[in-house]
Amino acid sequence: MNLDNVKVRLSNAGYKLTPQRKAILEVLINNQDKHLTAEEVLNEARREMPNIGIATVYRTLDNLVSMDILDKNMFEGERYRYELSDADNQPHHHIICLKCNCIIEVEEDLLHNMEAQLEAKGFKIIDRELKFFGYCPKCNK
Amino acid sequence: MNLDNVKVRLSNAGYKLTPQRKAILEVLINNQDKHLTAEEVLNEARREMPNIGIATVYRTLDNLVSMDILDKNMFEGERYRYELSDADNQPHHHIICLKCNCIIEVEEDLLHNMEAQLEAKGFKIIDRELKFFGYCPKCNK
DNA sequence: AAAATATTGATAATGATTATCAATAGCGGA
DNA sequence: TCCGCTATTGATAATCATTATCAATATTTT
Numbered sequence: 001m002n003l004d005n006v007k008v009r010l011s012n013a014g015y016k017l018t019p020q021r022k023a024i025l026e027v028l029i030n031n032q033d034k035h036l037t038a039e040e041v042l043n044e045a046r047r048e049m050p051n052i053g054i055a056t057v058y059r060t061l062d063n064l065v066s067m068d069i070l071d072k073n074m075f076e077g078e079r080y081r082y083e084l085s086d087a088d089n090q091p092h093h094h095i096i097c098l099k100c101n102c103i104i105e106v107e108e109d110l111l112h113n114m115e116a117q118l119e120a121k122g123f124k125i126i127d128r129e130l131k132f133f134g135y136c137p138k139c140n141k
Numbered sequence: 142m143n144l145d146n147v148k149v150r151l152s153n154a155g156y157k158l159t160p161q162r163k164a165i166l167e168v169l170i171n172n173q174d175k176h177l178t179a180e181e182v183l184n185e186a187r188r189e190m191p192n193i194g195i196a197t198v199y200r201t202l203d204n205l206v207s208m209d210i211l212d213k214n215m216f217e218g219e220r221y222r223y224e225l226s227d228a229d230n231q232p233h234h235h236i237i238c239l240k241c242n243c244i245i246e247v248e249e250d251l252l253h254n255m256e257a258q259l260e261a262k263g264f265k266i267i268d269r270e271l272k273f274f275g276y277c278p279k280c281n282k
Numbered sequence: 283a284a285a286a287t288a289t290t291g292a293t294a295a296t297g298a299t300t301a302t303c304a305a306t307a308g309c310g311g312a
Numbered sequence: 313t314c315c316g317c318t319a320t321t322g323a324t325a326a327t328c329a330t331t332a333t334c335a336a337t338a339t340t341t342t
Contacts, residue, residue, distance in 0.1 A: 016339080018289065038329080053291035058330065074218060079329060095264060110255045115273070118247070122278030123236060131270045132256070137263030157308085159320065179299085194322035199299065220298060 003029065006069055013067050023049040024060045028070065028084050035073065035081040035103050075103060075131070093130040099139040106132070144170065147210055154208050164190040165201045169211065169225050176214065176222035176244050216244060216272070234271040240280040247273070 006025055007017050015021070027036070027044040036044070042057045061082050064070040071085045075096055081103075093106040115125045134140075147166055148158050156162070168177070168185040177185070183198045202223050205211040212226045216237055222244075234247040256266045275281075 016288080018338090020290070051291075053293095055292080055331085056290055059290090074215060077215060077221075080218075095259065095266075098267060106255075106259070110251065114247075114251045118236065118273065118275075122281055123273070123275055124281045125236075125273050125275040126239060127274040129270075129272045129274070132259065132264070132266050133268040133270070134264055134266040140263055140265045157319075159307085161321070192322075194324095196300085196323080197321055200321085203300095 009067060009069060013063075015063065020045075020049060020052050020056050021060050023052060024057060025064070028064075028082065032084050035075070035083050037079050037081055039079075041082065073129075076101070091128055093132070095132045095134065095136065097136040097139055098133055099135055102136055104136060106130075150208060150210060154204075156204065161186075161190060161193050161197050162201050164193060165198060166205070169205075169223065173225055176216070176224050178220050178222055180220075182223065214270070217242075232269055234273070236273045236275065236277065238277040238280055239274055240276055243277055245277060247271075 003022070003025060010017055010021070023045040024041060026048070027041050031044070038054065038057050038061060041061065042052065042054050045052050045057065061070060061072070065072045065082070068085060070082050072080050072082055073094070074080050075094070091109060091111065095104045095106060096102075097104070111128055111130065115128070118125055144163070144166060151158055151162070164186040165182060167189070168182050172185070179195065179198050179202060182202065183193065183195050186193050186198065202211060202213070206213045206223070209226060211223050213221050213223055214235070215221050216235070232250060232252065236245045236247060237243075238245070252269055252271065256269070259266055
């Protein structure tokens with residue numbers, strides 16, 4: 001996922017790529033491995049755009065989430081964290097380390113089985129969210 | 142899970158079964174199929190104990206969570222919901238219907254495979270949380 | 283350039299949860 | 313039984329992330 005890519009999707013949805021939105025997107029693009037809070041996005045974005053406000057950050061993040069450019073997740077149960085969603089849109093999962101609090105992504109997809117069973121029972125599955133809590137290999141020594 | 146059962150675990154943990162705690166527990170026991178918010182627990186509990194306060198509800202719920210009598214979950218991302226945890230302590234999962242917002246439990250456990258793979262990579266999995274979002278059979282017609 | 287519209291940023295409002303603290307309840311010992 | 317100690321409670325204030333409001337600014341359209 002790169003800026004040009006996002007740019008098209010923005011204008012398709014009727015949004016302009018303002019400097020503020022560009023700054024916010026660049027923060028997310030430059031931190032693809034992280035899961036940032038709105039405040040963290042604000043702080044990073046202010047390095048390029050010192051006057052950007054927190055309201056703009058929240059608004060922009062919400063817009064990007066609603067057009068599936070970002071994923072919004074709550075891990076620790078106090079604030080939301082945002083990340084660029086995978087280009088291939090594969091559902092992906094998380095391991096949250098209970099010691100160092102790092103968040104590691106799991107690309108595997110063993111859920112298809114389960115979903116197939118549920119759909120056989122009449123459910124229609126649109127999205128799924130799987131989190132493991134435990135210790136990462138570093139902390140598990 | 143019944144009251145006598147819980148009573149023992151409470152006193153083992155050094156807590157007394159006060160009338161307030163009893164009222165709160167009875168609410169949870171009588172709503173095993175639901176996932177109640179703190180406010181809903183308060184309203185129900187007040188039918189037996191009109192003067193019980195919200196602070197007591199939060200405190201008691203937290204205590205019960207910390208001794209694994211209750212599970213605490215956030216589904217819609219605005220407030221926590223509480224339920225009696227399974228007696229057999231099987232990890233269980235949820236389907237949240239995007240139309241009627243009902244929460245249905247899934248007793249299946251296809252996660253063992255995944256966990257085994259993760260543990261082979263050095264992780265130690267302590268807990269997991271799996272939610273499906275979609276339409277329940279009733280809403281999927 | 284003027285008018286209409288979209289976007290922004292400061293700040294107030296919201297709402298769930300947590301912290302505080304004085305009042306009360308319940309227990310153990312004299 | 314009465315006293316004193318500790319646990320518990322309930323009212324309320326504080327917290328804090330997020331959302332709403334709204335005037336100011338920027339951008340597009342006419």
